[in-house]
Amino acid sequence: MGCFKIYQENRTDVTVVSNIFIDKYMKDANDAQLKIYLYLLRTMSAGLPTSISDIADQFNYTEKDVARALRYWEKTHLLALEYDDQKNLSGIQLADLSKKSGKDVSSEKENSLAPVVSLHSGKEDAAPRPQYIKPAYTLDQLKEFKSKEETSQLLFVAEQYLGKPLSPAEITTLLFFSDRLGFSEDLIDYLIQYCVDKGKKDFRYIEKVALSWAEEGITTPKQAAKLAVRYDKTIYAVMKALGKSGTPTRTEAAFASRWIKEYGFTQDIIEEACRRTVMATDKHRFEYADSILTSWYGKKVHNKADIKALDDAYAQRRLTALPQTASARGQGMSTSQFNSFNQFMHTEYDFEELEKEILSN
Numbered sequence: 001m002g003c004f005k006i007y008q009e010n011r012t013d014v015t016v017v018s019n020i021f022i023d024k025y026m027k028d029a030n031d032a033q034l035k036i037y038l039y040l041l042r043t044m045s046a047g048l049p050t051s052i053s054d055i056a057d058q059f060n061y062t063e064k065d066v067a068r069a070l071r072y073w074e075k076t077h078l079l080a081l082e083y084d085d086q087k088n089l090s091g092i093q094l095a096d097l098s099k100k101s102g103k104d105v106s107s108e109k110e111n112s113l114a115p116v117v118s119l120h121s122g123k124e125d126a127a128p129r130p131q132y133i134k135p136a137y138t139l140d141q142l143k144e145f146k147s148k149e150e151t152s153q154l155l156f157v158a159e160q161y162l163g164k165p166l167s168p169a170e171i172t173t174l175l176f177f178s179d180r181l182g183f184s185e186d187l188i189d190y191l192i193q194y195c196v197d198k199g200k201k202d203f204r205y206i207e208k209v210a211l212s213w214a215e216e217g218i219t220t221p222k223q224a225a226k227l228a229v230r231y232d233k234t235i236y237a238v239m240k241a242l243g244k245s246g247t248p249t250r251t252e253a254a255f256a257s258r259w260i261k262e263y264g265f266t267q268d269i270i271e272e273a274c275r276r277t278v279m280a281t282d283k284h285r286f287e288y289a290d291s292i293l294t295s296w297y298g299k300k301v302h303n304k305a306d307i308k309a310l311d312d313a314y315a316q317r318r319l320t321a322l323p324q325t326a327s328a329r330g331q332g333m334s335t336s337q338f339n340s341f342n343q344f345m346h347t348e349y350d351f352e353e354l355e356k357e358i359l360s361n
Contacts, residue, residue, distance in 0.1 A: 014045075015038070015041050015042045015045045016041070016045065017038065017041060018097040018098065020097040020098075021037075021078070021097055025076060025078060028219070028220045028222060028223070029072070029219070029220075030182060030183070030184040030187070030219055030220070031184060032059070032061060032065055032069050032182055033069045033072050033073065033219065035059050036055060036059070036066060036069040036070070036073075037069075037073055037078070037079075039055060039058060039059075040079070040092065040094060041094070044094060052066045052067060052070075052089070064180075065182060068182055069182070070092070071217075072217070072219060075217065077095060078094065078095050078097075079092055079093060079094050079095060080092070080093045080095075132180065132181070132211055132214060133180075134172070134173070134176045134180070135176070135179075135180070137172055137175055137176075137179075141175070142168070142171060142172065142175065145171070145174075145175045145178070145179075146171065150185045151174075151178075151185070153185075154174070154185045154188060154189060155171065155174070157189055157192075158170075158174065158188075158189075158192050161192050161193055161196045161201075162192070162196065162201050163201075169203075170203050173203055173206070173207055174188060176207075177191070177210050181210060181211075181213075181214045182214075182219065183210065183213075183214075183219075184219070184220070186220070186221055187213075187218070187219065187220060187221055187224065189221075190221035190224055190225075191206065191209060191210055191213070191224070192206060194209070194224065194228065195209055198253070213227070234256065234260060234267070235252070235253055235256045237267065237271075238256045238259075238270060238274065239252070241270070241271045241274035241275070241278075242274045242277060242278060242285045242286065242289060243278055243282075243285070244285065251286070252286050255286045255287075255289070255290050256270075258290075259290075259293050263293060263294075263297045265293060265296075265297075265301075266303075268304065269293075269296070269301065269303070269304070269307070270289075270293065272304065272307060273289045273292040273293045273296070274289055276289075276292060277289040277292065296310070
C-alpha cells in the first residue's frame with residue numbers, strides 16, 4: 001500500500017505541537033496530562049482565556065486532576081506556573097521547545113495564557129490530600145468504569161495476576177487509582193504486577209504502594225521502575241552490611257522494607273545494627289538484625305545518640321548485676337555457666353534463645 005499525505009482544507013485555525021514534545025515528552029504522560037497540555041496550546045494559540053474550572057469542565061475532570069496535571073508539566077519544565085500575592089494562579093507560561101538546549105528546556109518562554117483561575121499553592125500537601133481519600137463511588141460510576149474497553153482489559157489482566165476474580169471493593173480501589181490518583185491503565189497494570197512479584201496480593205498492600213507512588217509524583221511505569229531501583233539499592237546496601245551477596249530473597253527484602261518504611265530508620269542506624277549482628281553471629285543475620293532494630297524501634301531510637309544512651313544504661317545495669325553474678329559463681333555456678341551468663345550480659349541479645357525461637361516458627 002502506498003504512502004499518503006495528511007492535510008486539511010483550511011490551515012488557518014490550527015494548533016502547532018512541537019516535534020520535540022511528541023518525541024521526548026508525550027510517551028511518558030498519561031491521558032489527562034496530554035489532554036490538558038494540548039488544550040493549553042490550543043487556548044494560547046487562539047489567545048483565549050481559561051481557568052482550572054473551565055479545563056475541568058472541558059474534559060469532565062475534577063479541578064484537583066487539572067491542578068495535578070499542571071504540576072506534572074511544571075516538573076518537566078514545559079511550563080511555569082505564576083502566582084499572585086494571594087497564592088492564586090496568575091499566569092501559565094509555556095516553554096519554547098524550539099530553543100531547547102541539549103539536556104533541558106530553555107528558560108525562554110512563549111506567551112502566557114490569560115489567567116482567570118484560583119489554585120492552591122501546594123501547601124495543602126501538609127494535610128491529608130483530598131484526592132488521596134477514597135470516595136464512596138455509586139453503582140453507576142462503577143458500571144461506567146467497567147464498561148470502558150481499556151478498563152475491561154485491565155480487570156482481566158489484574159485477575160490473571162491475582163489468580164482470582166476481583167471483588168466489588170477491589171474494583172472500586174482500581175477506580176480510585178484511576179479517578180483520584182490519576183494513574184493510567186499501564187501504570188495500574190505495572191503496579192499490580194510489581195506487588196505480585198513481591199509476593200503481595202493483598203489489595204490493602206497494593207493501595208499502600210499506590211499512595212506512596214502518588215506522593216512521589218509517579219505517573220508512568222518507567223518512573224515507578226526507577227523508584228524500585230533506588231529501593232533495591234538500599235536493600236543491597238543492607239545485604240553488604242550483613243556480609244551477604246547475591247539477590248535478596250523476598251523475606252530479606254521484607255525485613256529491609258520494614259526497617260526503612262515502617263520503623264523509619266536511616267541508613268546509619270541500620271548499618272549499626274548490621275555491624276553488631278556480624279560481630280555476634282554468622283547465621284540468621286537478617287533475623288538477628290531485626291531483633292536489634294525492633295528493640296530499638298520499641299525504645300524510640302531515632303539517631304546514634306539514642307543508641308549510645310541505651311548502651312550506657314545497659315552498662316550501668318551490668319555493673320549493678322556483677323555482685324550478684326559473683327555471688328552466683330561462689331554458690332556453685334560452673335565456669336561454663338558463668339561464661340555463658342556473662343556473654344549474655346555482654347551482648348544483651350541472646351542469640352541462642354533467638355535461634356530457638358526462629359527454628360520453632
